[in-house]
Amino acid sequence: MADTLFKDLERRMKGAIDSLKHEFSGLRTGRANTAMLDPVTVDVYGAMMPINQVATVSTPEARMLSVQVWDRSNVSAVEKAIRNSGLGLNPMTEGATLRIPVPELSEERRREMSKVAAKYAEQSRIAVRNVRRDGMDDVKKLEKDGEIGQDEAKKWSDRIQKLTDDMIAQIDQVLAHKEKEIMQV
Incomplete structure (x- = not known):
């Protein structure tokens, strides 16, 4: 039961990262796309x-x-x-x-694009955190219903938190790459 829950959470968090990458593909970097x-x-x-x-x-x-x-x-x-x-x-x-x-990007425009990229990344972080909250709620519900014990609930909560931290680190990495791409002249 908890394994399928974890796989579903992971799939949903990866979906947020895929969505971010799609959003980033639409951001201008000076080349036509x-x-x-x-x-x-x-x-x-x-x-x-x-x-x-x-x-x-x-x-x-x-x-x-x-x-x-x-x-x-x-x-x-x-x-x-x-x-x-x-x-x-x-x-x-x-x-x-x-x-x-597609005009050459000015320094000011590059900064604006970086801010837009940061906004997209923050929306993805929020989506990942919302998925984490759903997962934590499900674990608490399983514990309350007596399907899992306190120790197992703690273990699952820790796994969900680690997954969330990994996904947010991936979002930060994708953002850093895109900002570097945008600021490149």
Whole structure:
């Protein structure tokens, strides 16, 4: 029983780290990356949709993104969403295609990106801690119901805490790598 609980907690904590890595892939580092536009949502057809559901995003050059909008009537909505995304991108419209040059990051912009990365990392830490809390609650419930003894509950609590510490250390490591990548000129 407790082993399946532990595996589930570990899976959920790893999910928080995977989510963080996905968020980081969308952060700009000076090179064009199709994942940069993943957080952008477009107001089309009366709903907010991810950009990859209304257009094809590609990188024809190292410092250029190309967004091929499938429905010509949505071009202005996609352009507006990219401009308002806070990514500092300025698309140029050519028919149903948006060309987005990726400007060199200034020192100030690099610092802003580092702060955004730190915010994403903190959200992941919070997610891991929430999973830990759920695990601790489950262990307490098992102890209260008499399924495990006090010593075993203490052992499981210590294992959950160690897993949490390891996962937070991984988050810090991923953050340090991303900050180094962002600050690299």
